Amino acid sequence: MTKPATTVLGLGAMGSAIATRLRETGHDTTVWNRTAAKTEPHAAAGAKAAATVTEAVNGSDTVLVVLLDHASVREHLEPAAAELAGKTVVNLVTTTPNQARETAAWASEHRITYLDGAIMAVPEMIGQPDARLLYAGDEHAYDTARPVLETLGAAEYTGEDPGLASLKDMALLSAMDLMFLGYLQAIAMMRTVGTSAAETAAETERWLTAMLPHGKGLAAIIDGGTYDTGGQSVDFDRFGIASLITASREQGIRADLLEPHRRLLDDLAATGHGDSDWPRIIDQLTIR
Structure with missing residues (x-):
């Protein structure tokens, strides 16, 4: 069975761990990072390295965002809003509940399906049973993305309010x-x-x-x-x-x-x- 193609935006310690886990479990993985050099080890291991966010999201229906902070999410997703329409964006950046709701409202305006996520784990735990990841937002999107999300650890849907996982x-x-x-x-x-x-x-x-x-x-x-x-x-x-x-x-x-x-x-x-x-x-x- 073909596993969903997935894009990972951001290759800090957590983003790299997520991208590695997806690639090693058979997902067609595309990666992007502001500093392009960080994509090189992933490309050498079999991932696709994209030069821009727009290029990175084109080949995947599920996009995992693992950037620095709330401001960087909008900064990098805004230029690719048209390409993200109809896709599922899972924001794994640590944000406050109201910031999560703000991003969800922006996504809705651009016809982007949005899930907010919270990672209760350190990078070394990704893919292990003790890794707990919380999700909130569109329940259908959660069900659709679940095969990807469960690859990262125990997935828990907290409710339709996009701020619940963050809270x-x-x-x-x-x-x-x-x-x-x-x-x-x-x-x-x-x-x-x-x-x-x-x-x-x-x-x-x-x-x-x-x-x-x-x-x-x-x-x-x-x-x-x-x-x-x-x-x-x-x-x-x-x-x-x-x-x-x-x-x-x-x-x-x-x-x-x-x-x-x-x-x-x-x-x-x-x-x-x-x-x-x-x-x-x-x-x-x-x-x-």
Whole structure:
């Protein structure tokens, strides 16, 4: 069975990994990159190297965009809009939800079928079962492009709103970012007594692995919406966070990463919610 011809625009680390995976799994692959020299190894391995974006998209019904940022997507697709009409464009550039929606609206104006994608993986994971790729937008386009998309990793369709894949990506990356900031706080504190970063990181990993399942309990409290389960209260958590801040400062370590948590708790206590379950701070995160 002939596999769909596919174009990859952008040959950074991720774009190169995607192009290589497609070529090695039997897809007729065309590549383009702003710096033409990056296409040479792919051409030598059997891909077609195009000199322009217009040339690159002509031979494929599915176009994967793996460029630098949101601005570069429009910059390079705009001149090829006429050639892209009737094709499926899958944007794998990291963008915000509203940027994804903006590109989808532009694509619709030019009769381009659009899918927004988010890659929950590093380049080395592409093609492996642990690589998770999220997609949002035209469901028919997702079904059509699925043989290509599943070549790259586990494909997950999140819904017709083009911003949903990006939103989930950004939410999960936010959780990851805050988690690793916690690693740095712990390492900074323990380094003051000569403990290596490697040792503290290993201790932190063991501790967080044991604690992560409790996240489901927090979710149940939030979904319940009453914040009156009798669990850990705002006032109790204020005491705990204050102790963490004091301990950091006693060791000569700044507590900038911890203080926003305390401010949210203090705001709740000041409005009479000291007895509430502490996850009520989620309501403080909404911009009013």
